[in-house]
Amino acid sequence: xxxxxxxxxxxxxxxxxxxxxxLFINLLDPDVYDQLLLDIGRFLPMIxxxxxxxKRVVIDEIQRLPRLLDxxxxxxxxxKKQFVLTGSSSRRLKQKGTNLLAGRAxxxxxxxxxxLELDKEFDLIRALEWGTLPDAALVNDEQNAREYLxxxxxxxxxxxxxxxxxxxxxxxxxxxxxxAAQMNGKIVNKSKIAKEVxxxxxxxxxxxxxxxxxxxxxxxxAFHKSVRKGQRLSPKFxxxxxxxxxxxxxxxxxxxxxxxxxxxxxxxxWVILEFIKNASYSRLDWTFSYLRTKDDLEIDLxxxxxxxxxxxxxxxxxxxxxxxxxxxxxxLGPDIDRKGERWLLSNDPLGRNLEGTRAIxxxxxxxxxxx
Numbered sequence: 001x002x003x004x005x006x007x008x009x010x011x012x013x014x015x016x017x018x019x020x021x022x023l024f025i026n027l028l029d030p031d032v033y034d035q036l037l038l039d040i041g042r043f044l045p046m047i048x049x050x051x052x053x054x055k056r057v058v059i060d061e062i063q064r065l066p067r068l069l070d071x072x073x074x075x076x077x078x079x080k081k082q083f084v085l086t087g088s089s090s091r092r093l094k095q096k097g098t099n100l101l102a103g104r105a106x107x108x109x110x111x112x113x114x115x116l117e118l119d120k121e122f123d124l125i126r127a128l129e130w131g132t133l134p135d136a137a138l139v140n141d142e143q144n145a146r147e148y149l150x151x152x153x154x155x156x157x158x159x160x161x162x163x164x165x166x167x168x169x170x171x172x173x174x175x176x177x178x179x180a181a182q183m184n185g186k187i188v189n190k191s192k193i194a195k196e197v198x199x200x201x202x203x204x205x206x207x208x209x210x211x212x213x214x215x216x217x218x219x220x221x222a223f224h225k226s227v228r229k230g231q232r233l234s235p236k237f238x239x240x241x242x243x244x245x246x247x248x249x250x251x252x253x254x255x256x257x258x259x260x261x262x263x264x265x266x267x268x269x270w271v272i273l274e275f276i277k278n279a280s281y282s283r284l285d286w287t288f289s290y291l292r293t294k295d296d297l298e299i300d301l302x303x304x305x306x307x308x309x310x311x312x313x314x315x316x317x318x319x320x321x322x323x324x325x326x327x328x329x330x331x332l333g334p335d336i337d338r339k340g341e342r343w344l345l346s347n348d349p350l351g352r353n354l355e356g357t358r359a360i361x362x363x364x365x366x367x368x369x370x371x
Contacts, residue, residue, distance in 0.1 A: 001086045003110030004215040004240055005160075006133045006152060009086040012110065013058050017084070023052050026060040036065055043071050047081070056082040063087045069099040076104055089160065091213035109215075111277040112241045113137050115366055128256050128266040131243020149247040153177075160214050167210070172197050176207045180217075180237065181248035185269050187234050187292065188219070208237060216240055218276070223291040223302050225336065236290060240273070242266055258317065267317035271345055271362050272301055275313075278370035291336070297328045302336060310340035315362070321346045326357035333357075 003009050014024070025046075027033050036043055047057050062068060062085040072083050085105075087093065093100065113132035115122050130136045130145040133152070139145050157174065160166075167173045175197045183193070190204045197204065211217040219235040239245040246252050256263045272288075279286045287304040301313040312333050316325050321344055329342040333356070344354065345362040352359050360368075 001084065001108045001110055002090065002215060003086070003088065004112075005088045005156070006135060007110045007112055008134045009088075009110050010060055011134070013084060013086070017056065017058065021055055022058055023047060023055045024058045024060070027064040028061050033064060036068070040065070040067055040071070043068060044075065047075070048079075056084065058084045058086075060086050061088060063089045063092045066092050066095070066098045069093075069101060073099050073101055073104065076101075089214045091164075091166065091210070094213065109280050111273075111280070112243075114277050114281070115274060115363060116278065116371060124270075125256065128242055128263070128270055129246065129252075131241035131246070133241055133243060136243050145243070146252045149243045149252060152244065153247045156214070156216070161210070167207070172199050172203070173207060173210075176204065177248050178250070180208070180211070181239065181245045183237070184239055184245045184249075185236055185265055185272075188237050189234065211237075211239075216244065220272070220301075221289050223289040223299075223336070238269060238272060242269055242273070245269070258319070264317040267347075268300060268315045271313075271315045274362075274366050275301060275303070275369075278366065282370055291332060293332070297332060299328050299332055299336075310337035312336060312340055312342050314342075314344050314357075316344065316346040319347045320350075321348045321354075321359055323354045323357075326354050326359075329357050330355065 001009055001013075010026070025032060027036075046052070047055075059068065059072075069085075072085070075081050076083065092098070113134065115127075118127075118132065118137065127137075130142070130149065133149075135148050136145045136152075139148065157170065157177075161173060162170055176193065176199075179193055179196055188208070190201045190208075194201050194204045208217075208219070212219065217237055217239045219237050221235045222233045239248070243252075246254075251262075254262070256266055276288065279288075285306055289302045289304075290298070290300055291302055292298040299312050300315045303311040303313065305311060312329055314326065314329050318325070325346070326342070326344050329344065333340060333342045342357040343365060344357050344359045345365050346359070347361065348359060349361050350359070351361060351364060
């Protein structure tokens, strides 16, 4: 189970599995980590000692000791013991020679809360401003949420980056994080970012890779088919939570007001995250992309669904939409998939058809696709 720090992996597993039937090993515990780091041979006696033989084993933060995966693999083959492994980074696990338990492990991802999970507790403005990491979403006041998110960003820099020594100099990476947050949801221009940060393009590529490896963000590729209008081919980058994004660009104290650019960007970010998270939880093998032409016609989200027509989604934060808001869908949609569905998602509560496009409230769309 992969997920960024703070998404609730440990809490979920402690709630899901009974302590009588489960042995929990937390590699963030210095005593446990040091013991196994010094002598990894202690692992098998630890999990098979009297009283533990029939217990499943939960190992938190497996990326801290990737060598354990070889022993886990052997134990699965030998005893069929069940293991549940969590990780907040895939960077060490991607190293050459690491045993990734191919064919023997089911991979899941845990994200910040979704709208469906929060249900009646969900508040759109709060989600846009503070995100939905559990410790930000469930606190009683905004000041606590702000303090948590600022501490979260600081902990990330200290524990994930500085301690692991993934970058040579921390100062350029700090600058990069702020710029990446400001450019969240925009087409990635590595050369421009490199000039602003004062490093080369290769370093910027490595910085983005670190964000993806530590599960703090993801790239949304450009649509792969050619269309009749020239199209931009660089990806976009999104942080995995709106609160993390605002903490990194130091805008947590700025209120998001409807009908502003900042609100519109945050709303689009949130809706795309909802699609990504819920599709993952529903185990849907969907492929996501976006399309923007060189004359700036854009479709925010294009979803390739195996065995079904494409779903093309335009996202507007307006309370009332009209046919003009569906212009890109009407012009570009037929070139992508003549049989495809075209949805215009917004805050407009009135669902209706706008010629060939279906206007639908964003929350109704999430309910229809994923509930």
